[in-house]
């Protein structure tokens with residue numbers, strides 16, 4: 335009988351080998367068994383065994399063959415991304431966006447829900463699971479969901495040692511304090527759930543597919559009602575690298591300035607957050623009807639009428655100025671080579687204010703730091719957070735090298 339410790343080690347080794355082969359193949363796009371052995375450092379025999387298992391699980395497929403000098407043709411393998419399904423969720427304060435993605439994170443279906451004023455965990459979970467059901471039902475031949483990634487506007491306290499983080503969410507702006515959100519969504523979605531701060535999820539999408547591609551240190555900002563930023567550090571893999579989130583929105587840009595909903599005053603968010611921009615417009619005597627159709631539409635209209643409405647123009651200019659100072663602070667503090675203005679409000683405001691944001695940022699940074707950075711608009715679109723969140727279960731699959739077990743639906 336094999337001792338317990340040896341059996342565990344064998345299992346761990348097998349898992350490691352599968353993960354190594356699957357990850358390298360995913361990054362590479364396609365490879366022969368021989369190339370995979372060279373890429374992973376595993377023996378040919380081990381690669382052959384691992385590939386046989388991955389083929390049997392449907393995670394990998396034969397993708398043709400190439401002739402080799404003097405030998406048998408070599409079979410080419412690739413990850414069967416088209417048969418893998420993941421959901422990505424963006425829990426925003428104004429809108430919940432949910433997408434279905436394949437293993438290469440191509441969007442297959444998107445939908446959204448409006449939570450209105452009821453941001454209680456129970457209501458949000460109901461909307462999220464309902465939207466997941468809608469996107470997964472959009473395909474005729476329904477393929478089982480392998481995992482759900484969720485971006486939340488707050489901090490996630492992961493539970494170390496668990497395969498998925500049923501983690502607790504602390505999101506003061508939603509009124510959530512230690513909400514076991516992952517477990518609640520998993521119970522309705524019948525798939526493992528991974529949680530992430532939404533700025534970091536957006537950062538992942540911008541690094542993987544958007545305006546952060548090729549950057550070494552990109553700061554990806556998320557502009558919405560709330561204002562956040564994630565520092566994304568490339569690790570040379572095509573999967574984006576690691577990220578750190580910050581409370582950039584609550585850095586002070588004006589001593590004794592406008593009160594912020596965090597309880598402090600003079601915060602960046604109190605000037606450039608979507609609600610704050612609209613509030614400033616009304617305070618200066620703007621047209622009150624603007625906000626009747628909600629924050630998103632109100633902000634769109636405000637920027638649209640900046641050509642003809644003097645108050646709107648002044649508010650847009652002020653917003654660009656304060657955002658430029660906020661960006662300058664990021665550059666002075668973090669020395670990034672790229673700053674990306676993203677998030678739904680970034681999409682609305684960005685095109686009109688980017689030149690002025692650059693100019694103000696230049697004025698307030700040291701020349702060598704400004705010379706090393708480019709400031710650009712996000713390129714991952716309105717679904718960036720959802721797509722970035724969907725990368726979490728994809729990365730979990732690559733890390734584990736195997737299909738997830740039947741999900742635990744307990745919040746534990």
Ligand SMILES: [Zn+2]
Pocket residue numbers: 583584594595596597598599601603604
């Ligand atoms: Zn604040």
